[in-house]
Amino acid sequence: MSSEPIERRVSYLGDRLRASRCQSCGKEYFEVRDYCSNCGRKSYGKMDSIDLFYDKGKLELCTYINEPTNKFTKLSSFIYGIISFHDGKIRVPGRLTDQLITAGGDVDFSSLEGREVVPRFRRRYSVGANDLIPTISLAFTLADEYYPHQEYNIITPTKEYDIPGVVGYGVYTSRFRIKEGGMERSVPFIDEDSATAAVEAGKLALIHSGVDNKLVGKVYVGSESNPYAVKPTAAKVAQVLKLGEEDGDVQGVDAVDTEFACKAATSMFKDASSLVSYPRSGIKYAMVIGADNSQAAPRGCIGGELDMFVGYGGAAFIFGKQDVIAEVEGWYSCTSDTPDFWRRDGEPFPMHGGRFTGDPAYFKHVRKSTCKLMEKFSLKPSDVNYFVAHQPNPQFPVRIAKELGFKEEQYLPSLQINKFGNTYSGCSPVGLASILDIAKPEERILIASYGSGAGSDAYLLRTTSQILDKRKRQKVNVKFQAENPFIEYVDYPTYRRLKTGM
Amino acid sequence: MQSRPAIVGVGRTKFGEHYGKEPEKIIEEAWLAASNECGVERKDLEACYMSDCFLPITNKLGLEEGFLSELTELHVPMEVTRSFSAALLTACHAIQAGVYNKVLVGGIEKMTDRWDKIRDDLMLLEDPWSYYAGGTPEANHELMLRAYIKKYNITGENLDKLNIALAQVAVKNHANATKNKYAQFQRKITVTQVLNARKEARKSLGLYDYAPISDGASALILTSDAVAKKLSDKPVYVLGCTSATDYLNYSAREELSRFVAVDLAMKNASAMAKTALPDVRVVEVCDQSTMMELVSLEDLGFYQPGTAWKSIYESYQNNQNCYEVNGRQLFVNTDGGLKANGNPLGATGGAQIFEIYRQLKGEAGERQVKVDNASPKHGCVLELEGFGTKAYVSILGEKKD
Numbered sequence: 001m002s003s004e005p006i007e008r009r010v011s012y013l014g015d016r017l018r019a020s021r022c023q024s025c026g027k028e029y030f031e032v033r034d035y036c037s038n039c040g041r042k043s044y045g046k047m048d049s050i051d052l053f054y055d056k057g058k059l060e061l062c063t064y065i066n067e068p069t070n071k072f073t074k075l076s077s078f079i080y081g082i083i084s085f086h087d088g089k090i091r092v093p094g095r096l097t098d099q100l101i102t103a104g105g106d107v108d109f110s111s112l113e114g115r116e117v118v119p120r121f122r123r124r125y126s127v128g129a130n131d132l133i134p135t136i137s138l139a140f141t142l143a144d145e146y147y148p149h150q151e152y153n154i155i156t157p158t159k160e161y162d163i164p165g166v167v168g169y170g171v172y173t174s175r176f177r178i179k180e181g182g183m184e185r186s187v188p189f190i191d192e193d194s195a196t197a198a199v200e201a202g203k204l205a206l207i208h209s210g211v212d213n214k215l216v217g218k219v220y221v222g223s224e225s226n227p228y229a230v231k232p233t234a235a236k237v238a239q240v241l242k243l244g245e246e247d248g249d250v251q252g253v254d255a256v257d258t259e260f261a262c263k264a265a266t267s268m269f270k271d272a273s274s275l276v277s278y279p280r281s282g283i284k285y286a287m288v289i290g291a292d293n294s295q296a297a298p299r300g301c302i303g304g305e306l307d308m309f310v311g312y313g314g315a316a317f318i319f320g321k322q323d324v325i326a327e328v329e330g331w332y333s334c335t336s337d338t339p340d341f342w343r344r345d346g347e348p349f350p351m352h353g354g355r356f357t358g359d360p361a362y363f364k365h366v367r368k369s370t371c372k373l374m375e376k377f378s379l380k381p382s383d384v385n386y387f388v389a390h391q392p393n394p395q396f397p398v399r400i401a402k403e404l405g406f407k408e409e410q411y412l413p414s415l416q417i418n419k420f421g422n423t424y425s426g427c428s429p430v431g432l433a434s435i436l437d438i439a440k441p442e443e444r445i446l447i448a449s450y451g452s453g454a455g456s457d458a459y460l461l462r463t464t465s466q467i468l469d470k471r472k473r474q475k476v477n478v479k480f481q482a483e484n485p486f487i488e489y490v491d492y493p494t495y496r497r498l499k500t501g502m
Numbered sequence: 503m504q505s506r507p508a509i510v511g512v513g514r515t516k517f518g519e520h521y522g523k524e525p526e527k528i529i530e531e532a533w534l535a536a537s538n539e540c541g542v543e544r545k546d547l548e549a550c551y552m553s554d555c556f557l558p559i560t561n562k563l564g565l566e567e568g569f570l571s572e573l574t575e576l577h578v579p580m581e582v583t584r585s586f587s588a589a590l591l592t593a594c595h596a597i598q599a600g601v602y603n604k605v606l607v608g609g610i611e612k613m614t615d616r617w618d619k620i621r622d623d624l625m626l627l628e629d630p631w632s633y634y635a636g637g638t639p640e641a642n643h644e645l646m647l648r649a650y651i652k653k654y655n656i657t658g659e660n661l662d663k664l665n666i667a668l669a670q671v672a673v674k675n676h677a678n679a680t681k682n683k684y685a686q687f688q689r690k691i692t693v694t695q696v697l698n699a700r701k702e703a704r705k706s707l708g709l710y711d712y713a714p715i716s717d718g719a720s721a722l723i724l725t726s727d728a729v730a731k732k733l734s735d736k737p738v739y740v741l742g743c744t745s746a747t748d749y750l751n752y753s754a755r756e757e758l759s760r761f762v763a764v765d766l767a768m769k770n771a772s773a774m775a776k777t778a779l780p781d782v783r784v785v786e787v788c789d790q791s792t793m794m795e796l797v798s799l800e801d802l803g804f805y806q807p808g809t810a811w812k813s814i815y816e817s818y819q820n821n822q823n824c825y826e827v828n829g830r831q832l833f834v835n836t837d838g839g840l841k842a843n844g845n846p847l848g849a850t851g852g853a854q855i856f857e858i859y860r861q862l863k864g865e866a867g868e869r870q871v872k873v874d875n876a877s878p879k880h881g882c883v884l885e886l887e888g889f890g891t892k893a894y895v896s897i898l899g900e901k902k903d
Contacts, residue, residue: 030754063644064705069622072636080636082753091753095636124608138635333852
């Protein structure tokens, strides 16, 4: 049994690594303090709130833990130590995550001391099936490895656009991959889930856009692997990323989870665009995140075919009308009650309609939305520079692209299924991000998502000159993660173990 | 210290696993032993102070005073603290204040009843943020060792000597425990065994570096000076008894290679006892790990910071069961320490006092140490709560004024 108020307080401090600094003597404290213990009464009310969420720390001391306490047994063994921030002004305990330490051999942990580390938002430890899922950012990865440290600098916008669009985005996938056949798929570390990916993606989108987190008025999180049946992931994202005006421990932001199989996020692109355009909304920016620890039954079980294709990760897009990098020119969405893929409440793994997931489902809807949108804008396939389709497997997006008359140079750059697998709600958004990573100004991008059950959203985007300015702010782009030298490949049993989580 | 409180009788149980016994049975055994020793009847007791660190968690007991009342059939004031030294300190204050003249101080813990969850509990109580970050009860000891090695730049041959010195702490404590019928472990171990256990665990400290978890109880009768003189021809006085406190979270502390609280508590206790350090020749330290024994000897002031391992290493080379400080012998953890005697948290401090009491009275049998061919005159007990979050120092000895 976990205590809900304790959980709330620990998460509130630990997810963001909230800290305090005395205005008079400069002493810093992990946790929120009302007064400084050096300066006493006179410092009351004169403590600055700081946090370590975007900081980088240094691993000062460490040791190796191979007999963890009960709640950490699923991590089996890990490096644990003391991390200092701000030249040792503040020290916190922490564990290194994203490390699979194999049995046997010597562990030379002392060489890790002095290395720079980045806080990562993760699950804290294992709990019972009915308990709240504890999270924390006292998990760290080495800054010179897969996930580098990046500063978050708020940038004052310089240009207002007539129509809304993407102002920044971020893609997050884990460090681990399973490689089978010609395909690599991202595998979460054991302390990751769709919520942690959503937060990481949102963090990267804020870094890329330079948007002030206080000005994000709404966040949508689309997923079909929400760790909870009831409890919004979006609330976690809003609190950890401090979206909207902060008032005490409440954020002035609207946050909502959406679900429509793999199009839960893309469906909201138009809502986000519309919201920031509505003159009386008062909302400057809206964030849409699609993230999934894509579920699949193990091979050999019913529904186990999905296990060949599922990945892990998420993408976050911030929509607004200032400093836009890709304007949303228009969209077309379609829906029908086609039951090609489903997961009953309480069931861990989804089922699918076999060959009926193709023609009457994926192809019919993607074709429909794309054709209608092109019709609406009187476009020929050659009028767009890039075509992005949902990628449930390596074959479907290629077949539909060809059928619609797109050429390889238009659809191949967005194909990320072979690098990360099908990240469900994050899938076509990751494809779109990979195009935004490379597109030149004034290029047109057509994206068509697909969500089982069934529907498709097609969007027409046009890039602006600002896409180039912002590109250098994001080191952790899609290619960086796909071709990272610190990727670690795991075997099938490890993949299933990590995916099942803590 | 005006009106020095005196210990007139001590009692304890064997430490280890008491699978078939209720916690009440164990504390009863300890307190009856103490009362037998000095002939104090239960109806003579004016108050009881009892310690247990987490009996409410391990044994689902919320009001320990209740069973103490049942055992003694008394309805006098009874209070519960987390450690034996805390109970003793509170009792001393009451006696000094003249409120009571005869009180019972007891301690009990029954850790094996919650064997499967004990490390989570211990860690969560000791340092929650470290627990949330994945820390284990052992991890902070290993980090302190790392901090120590780095701060004093101990490398190469010296590092090997430090590692052997730490092993020697466990070897010496196990050897001492073989002469203690109450000790949890009654067998000798070798330096090679300690080193091999570390190698096996691929860690800087291994199985033989840590105190076990234990069940057990301890008790003593504390009286005013006047009462003590009637009950005993040679009472042992509590000359100094004090405590100091530090942060809960180890990583947030100013100093990582020592316990500031121990240093403070010792200084205050020495001043209170008007006893110079060289006069203290028997010491019980809180060796939750071998590292703790080493660092405590420095924190208590017996050695300069960063040097205790040299003397311990010498004791290994000379095959001695005591250390040398400025040419004087210092006997540490003669009962086997927490390492081999056992560590039932709430009762541990009582066993430490028990040992010093026996040594000062010359009743320690095979373990008896001699200073100038006589029983030592002063002894010191260091007890810790948490990982150095609280430090209690008690100096016992003959009354001087």
